[in-house]
Amino acid sequence: MAAAGSGVAAAEAGAGPAGAAFSTANSGRVNGLSHPPGAIAMKDHDAIKLFVGQIPRNLEESDLKPLFEEFGRIYELTVLKDRFTGMHKGCAFLTYCARDSALKAQSALHEQKTLPGMNRPIQVKPADSEGRGEDRKLFVGMLGKQQSEDDVRRLFEPFGQIEECTILRGPDGASKGCAFVKYSSHAEAQAAISSLHGSQTMPGASSSLVVKFADTDKERTLRRMHQMAGQLGIFNPMTIQFGAYGAYTQAIMQQQAALMAAAQGTCLNPMAAIAAAQMQQMAAFNPPSLPRPAGTSTPPGISTAPVPSIATPIGVNGFSPLPPQTNGQPTSETIYTNGIHPYPAAYPTAYAPISQAFPQQAPIIPQQQREGPEGCNLFIYHLPQEFGDAELTQMFLPFGNVISAKVFVDRATNQSKCFGFVSFDNPTSAQAAIQAMNGFQIGMKRLKVQLKRPKDANRPY
DNA sequence: TGTCATT
Numbered sequence: 266m267a268a269a270g271s272g273v274a275a276a277e278a279g280a281g282p283a284g285a286a287f288s289t290a291n292s293g294r295v296n297g298l299s300h301p302p303g304a305i306a307m308k309d310h311d312a313i314k315l316f317v318g319q320i321p322r323n324l325e326e327s328d329l330k331p332l333f334e335e336f337g338r339i340y341e342l343t344v345l346k347d348r349f350t351g352m353h354k355g356c357a358f359l360t361y362c363a364r365d366s367a368l369k370a371q372s373a374l375h376e377q378k379t380l381p382g383m384n385r386p387i388q389v390k391p392a393d394s395e396g397r398g399e400d401r402k403l404f405v406g407m408l409g410k411q412q413s414e415d416d417v418r419r420l421f422e423p424f425g426q427i428e429e430c431t432i433l434r435g436p437d438g439a440s441k442g443c444a445f446v447k448y449s450s451h452a453e454a455q456a457a458i459s460s461l462h463g464s465q466t467m468p469g470a471s472s473s474l475v476v477k478f479a480d481t482d483k484e485r486t487l488r489r490m491h492q493m494a495g496q497l498g499i500f501n502p503m504t505i506q507f508g509a510y511g512a513y514t515q516a517i518m519q520q521q522a523a524l525m526a527a528a529q530g531t532c533l534n535p536m537a538a539i540a541a542a543q544m545q546q547m548a549a550f551n552p553p554s555l556p557r558p559a560g561t562s563t564p565p566g567i568s569t570a571p572v573p574s575i576a577t578p579i580g581v582n583g584f585s586p587l588p589p590q591t592n593g594q595p596t597s598e599t600i601y602t603n604g605i606h607p608y609p610a611a612y613p614t615a616y617a618p619i620s621q622a623f624p625q626q627a628p629i630i631p632q633q634q635r636e637g638p639e640g641c642n643l644f645i646y647h648l649p650q651e652f653g654d655a656e657l658t659q660m661f662l663p664f665g666n667v668i669s670a671k672v673f674v675d676r677a678t679n680q681s682k683c684f685g686f687v688s689f690d691n692p693t694s695a696q697a698a699i700q701a702m703n704g705f706q707i708g709m710k711r712l713k714v715q716l717k718r719p720k721d722a723n724r725p726y
Numbered sequence: 727t728g729t730c731a732t733t
Contacts, residue, residue: 485732
């Protein structure tokens, strides 16, 4: 809850003990016990901070104090105010010196009475900051798909009292291989992590048991935002910077980089190797043009006329000599002098808000493996051993919007299994990639590029 | 032939 979150900071930053914060008329006499005026109130170590909601906005701390003092000596009481306007938010944080006072107040007041002018009863309950549950709830991963709630309980029982145990299941009831386990205390949860995380590998699981604290609401929201960002097509910074021509400009930059490497007889990185090979292939299969990334969206106002001029400088050899002034560095100027300008005059501002939103560094959205629509997903075999996700992405960028590229890696050795997946956002790009890249020779191997087999299909080959 | 999944 945002209100509680900002309120915590406000409460922490505000004046401390009630004795100092509010000097009301009866400050020398609280809860029937007298104590010297000006004495600093101490709170118990196990004191609970309460959230109080449904308070009329005309009531300030001094008005509320008498109501709550009935249950014990108050250590701190803070009405939540808007950080900027100072407006009363209709709620407060309340800490009693004694834990017991808080419990009494909660049971006597929570939902039990409605303050004047409010239409819902007062809320008195431990504040979110009191670790209402997230810090004792565990996420358990790498379970066997056939393990039941009872199996998981048995596993986690030795470390404390389990309040809740839920296996995550899909709509069909099949286990997703993970679960939530909630203990009655943080310490118990921590003990379970220490003993169980990585301790064993469940039958059918691909790696050892995962035991960690579950995501907080905040983390969950963040993850959802990332997912949404992915769906909106914010895949990588180059897409944003170069718009629809990112594929072309990148492909050309790579080829030029590869040229330099090849000219020096050094092919140290995999991209140089692939780009060099790609150029031979370019010259062979369709002389003057890169494959047209069909289906790539063209920003409004851009004519498609520049496309042929992109191909032209490449020439029949698959490349053109570098302009002398670039000194071989594949900078963005290199691209411009080749006659390719990512921002024609007709299209000056459409992406500007995005680049302004991320002035320094475009956000790196962690690329999760996303399948495209049917017919957009490729299976690629016989990849060079040293190829990773990035190289795979680069290799297929010229054919369209690559929404994901994944090279499979052996988890034990971290070695590529030499196959992977590439997904486009449309089937035409996928077909173009198959046409151009299936049988593509790299070193001694030829790539196998075909549509990914659908999960449910049982084709025997 | 999408490996790890967050109510």
